[in-house]
Amino acid sequence: xxxxxxxxxxxxxxxxxxxxxxxxxxxxxxxxxxxxxxxxxxxxxxxxxxxxxxxxxxxxxxxxxxxxxxxxxxxxxxxxxxxxxxxxxxxxxxxxxxxxxxxxxxxxxxxxxxxxxxxxxxxxxxxxxxxxxxxxxxxxxxxxxxxxxxxxxxxxxxxxxxxxxxxxxxxxxxxxxxxxxxxxxxxxxxxxxxxxxxxxxxxxxxxxxxxxxxxxxxxxxxxxxxxxxxxxxxxxxxxxxxxxxxxxxxxxxxxxxxxxxxxxxxxxxxxxxxxxxxxxxxxxxxxxxxxxxxxxxxxxxxxxxxxxxxxxxxxx
Amino acid sequence: xxxxxxxxxxxxxxxxxxxxxxxxxxxxxxxxxxxxxxxxxxxxxxxxxxxxxxxxxxxxxxxxxxxxxxxxxxxxxxxxxxxxxxxxxxxxxxxxxxxxxxxxxxxxxxxxxxxxxxxxxxxxxxxxxxxxxxxxxxxxxxxxxxxxxxxxxxxxxxxxxxxxxxxxxxxxxxxxxxxxxxxxxxxxxxxxxxxxxxxxxxxxxxxxxxxxxxxxxxxxxxxxxxxxxxxxxxxxxxxxxxxxxxxxxxxxxxxxxxxxxxxxxxxxxxxxxxxxxxxxxxxxxxxxxxxxxxxxxxxxxxxxxxxxxxxxxxxxxxxxxxxxxxxxxxxxxxxxxxxxxxxxxxxxxxxxxxxxxxxxxxxxxxxxxxxxxxxxxxxxxxxxxxxxxxxxxxxxxxxxxxxxxxx
Numbered sequence: 002x003x004x005x006x007x008x009x010x011x012x013x014x015x016x017x018x019x020x021x022x023x024x025x026x027x028x029x030x031x032x033x034x035x036x037x038x039x040x041x042x043x044x045x046x047x048x049x050x051x052x053x054x055x056x057x058x059x060x061x062x063x064x065x066x067x068x069x070x071x072x073x074x075x076x077x078x079x080x081x082x083x084x085x086x087x088x089x090x091x092x093x094x095x096x097x098x099x100x101x102x103x104x105x106x107x108x109x110x111x112x113x114x115x116x117x118x119x120x121x122x123x124x125x126x127x128x129x130x131x132x133x134x135x136x137x138x139x140x141x142x143x144x145x146x147x148x149x150x151x152x153x154x155x156x157x158x159x160x161x162x163x164x165x166x167x168x169x170x171x172x173x174x175x176x177x178x179x180x181x182x183x184x185x186x187x188x189x190x191x192x193x194x195x196x197x198x199x200x201x202x203x204x205x206x207x208x209x210x211x212x213x214x215x216x217x218x219x220x221x222x223x224x225x226x227x228x229x230x231x232x233x234x235x236x237x238x239x240x241x242x243x244x245x246x247x248x249x250x251x252x253x254x255x256x257x258x259x260x261x262x263x264x265x266x267x268x269x270x271x272x273x274x275x276x277x278x279x280x281x282x283x284x285x286x287x288x289x290x291x292x293x294x295x296x297x298x299x300x301x302x303x304x305x306x307x308x309x310x311x312x313x314x315x316x317x
Numbered sequence: 318x319x320x321x322x323x324x325x326x327x328x329x330x331x332x333x334x335x336x337x338x339x340x341x342x343x344x345x346x347x348x349x350x351x352x353x354x355x356x357x358x359x360x361x362x363x364x365x366x367x368x369x370x371x372x373x374x375x376x377x378x379x380x381x382x383x384x385x386x387x388x389x390x391x392x393x394x395x396x397x398x399x400x401x402x403x404x405x406x407x408x409x410x411x412x413x414x415x416x417x418x419x420x421x422x423x424x425x426x427x428x429x430x431x432x433x434x435x436x437x438x439x440x441x442x443x444x445x446x447x448x449x450x451x452x453x454x455x456x457x458x459x460x461x462x463x464x465x466x467x468x469x470x471x472x473x474x475x476x477x478x479x480x481x482x483x484x485x486x487x488x489x490x491x492x493x494x495x496x497x498x499x500x501x502x503x504x505x506x507x508x509x510x511x512x513x514x515x516x517x518x519x520x521x522x523x524x525x526x527x528x529x530x531x532x533x534x535x536x537x538x539x540x541x542x543x544x545x546x547x548x549x550x551x552x553x554x555x556x557x558x559x560x561x562x563x564x565x566x567x568x569x570x571x572x573x574x575x576x577x578x579x580x581x582x583x584x585x586x587x588x589x590x591x592x593x594x595x596x597x598x599x600x601x602x603x604x605x606x607x608x609x610x611x612x613x614x615x616x617x618x619x620x621x622x623x624x625x626x627x628x629x630x631x632x633x634x635x636x637x638x639x640x641x642x643x644x645x646x647x648x649x650x651x652x653x654x655x656x657x658x659x660x661x662x663x664x665x666x667x668x669x670x671x672x673x674x675x676x677x678x679x680x681x682x683x684x685x686x687x688x689x690x691x692x693x694x695x696x697x698x699x700x701x702x703x704x705x706x707x708x709x710x711x712x713x714x715x716x717x718x719x720x721x722x723x724x
Contacts, residue, residue: 035413141454144436145437
């Protein structure tokens with residue numbers, strides 16, 4: 002059997018391993034833009050998973066956090082004329098702010114009610130963006146989020162180049178992974194686990210369970226907002242659909258597919274979903290049947306998701 | 318154990334990835350020296366029928382070009398992608414077409430939002446995009462760029478042509494009923510622009526949410542206003558349902574119903590009763606073949622390839638869009654972007670519906686608009702409209718380049 006020390010080391014350095022994988026990942030994909038998409042949706046699912054996987058709160062309004070971040074980044078760049086990194090910062094803050102607002106209403110509810118309240122509030126944001134045509138472009142979306150070059154001390158990166166664009170996005174995803182890993186390893190992470198495992202006992206130990214949930218929601222908003230900003234920069238547009246209900250459903254599906262509550266599951270889920278969608282729709286317009294069947298099979302036979310099942314199969 | 322897991326996964330993904338990598342490279346090897354036209358259209362979703370016809374028509378332009386020997390032996394190839402009527406998906410597909418497939422030109426799309434998304438992506442990468450869907454913004458700044466071309470009509474042009482005809486013929490008292498989204502707003506703005514000059518009186522400007530199924534609260538109100546004309550500005554299923562309910566309600570007895578665009582495919586799907594007597598505009602109707610020789614040639618070619626059916630309006634735009642790009646490449650002697658743009662600017666052509674021109678300042682196709690009336694029952698199932706008037710190509714009917722922000 003394997004050396005337990007080695008296993009512990011791997012777990013300890015999962016961020017390093019993840020970064021190594023991020024570096025070779027674009028070479029394994031059919032084209033770079035899909036690798037970028039997988040990272041962005043993986044990050045989105047990661048933020049969602051923080052709430053769903055770690056605390057068991059099923060939100061149906063996460064598109065508001067993702068889309069809110071995307072619009073924030075676009076608007077900071079387009080309307081305020083500020084550089085792209087301010088846009089990214091703005092998107093993280095916007096994601097957290099929207100999460101704080103939605104959370105203030107939703108966090109007192111549980112189960113299906115939580116899902117419904119988050120869904121309703123996310124729809125409010127969708128229609129707000131639809132109506133505020135002068136600001137957001139309404140139905141036509143926000144266009145012209147053009148980032149062509151990135152100035153670094155001593156060098157200029159061409160963001161339109163596929164591989165450069167991938168590595169810039171991968172850099173932010175790696176930072177997010179590192180931050181999440183630190184959060185989960187911190188005392189706060191231990192409290193999150195305590196609340197998930199036994200809420201009554203956590204409360205008895207003196208933890209403010211609702212506040213823990215609220216904070217987790219806000220942090221989740223930060224990750225989703227960042228994912229939104231990366232998408233805005235990648236596509237150079239912010240479609241109104243990023244705020245749509247279908248986007249909220251998509252992230253639930255990706256999380257379930259990959260394995261909720263696992264660290265890398267969201268990325269696996271996003272990767273498999275997007276690859277299936279991309280490859281199947283190249284040869285048939287009925288791609289949804291195949292993706293849907295794969296999803297149903299996955300839920301029936303791998304209730305822990307693909308990554309969760311792999312972890313289980315390895316006796317963990 | 319963690320290590321074994323990592324190893325197993327990377328082996329698997331490596332195998333899968335090498336299989337994935339192999340596929341496109343085989344395809345690439347076969348088509349190394351062709352002119353590639355990326356064609357993102359919504360094959361799935363509510364406009365699937367129209368999109369499939371766009372592909373069928375675009376394919377005709379490709380095979381005509383290839384049969385004529387291509388460009389110094391260089392053949393053309395159409396790369397069709399499903400944009401799912403979603404701007405984000407369309408943007409991703411366009412990036413894929415340009416970066417992975419090495420598309421020389423992009424053509425396609427069937428919604429305002431999608432074409433603006435595709436345009437932004439193509440513009441960022443300096444690739445020529447010829448849009449074949451309705452939009453006013455695409456030809457105007459800030460969306461427009463040197464690489465942006467627009468073979469499709471604009472709401473201003475369509476609504477203007479229909480308005481000029483209807484307001485002059487059926488009366489000046491008008492009620493608007495519009496679907497509450499960008500398409501509705503732009504079209505109504507177009508109708509009002511031409512209506513103001515003709516002195517129409519707007520009795521009411523009503524809106525219904527997109528995808529409404531019940532118009533029974535609005536119809537009595539419209540009838541009590543006794544308008545000469547009801548301008549019904551909605552699309553697809555909304556148009557079918559609202560027309561059907563207006564017909565059942567008896568509104569047609571007192572009021573002429575006018576729509577900015579009558580779709581051949583929608584009329585085929587909904588049947589003659591709901592559409593009977595409704596007047597609207599179109600970019601193309603196959604029936605013009607009796608007077609336009611190029612339309613006859615195009616229809617015959619389409620019939621031969623598609624079991625005797627005839628091309629639809631939006632489909633024909635796919636033909637014109639792709640053919641314009643190929644014509645540009647032929648005249649430029651290659652696919653160099655700057656040379657093709659120079660060749661296309663001011664190009665005069667007659668591909669399928671009479672003389673057209675690409676306006677040099679904004680790359681908008683100056684084109685004829687046909688005013689059609691839906692028939693009761695035609696001689697055959699394809700025979701659904703009468704062309705009652707033709708607005709010949711005239712740049713004065715478009716928004717001027719100055720108003721679009723061009724210098």
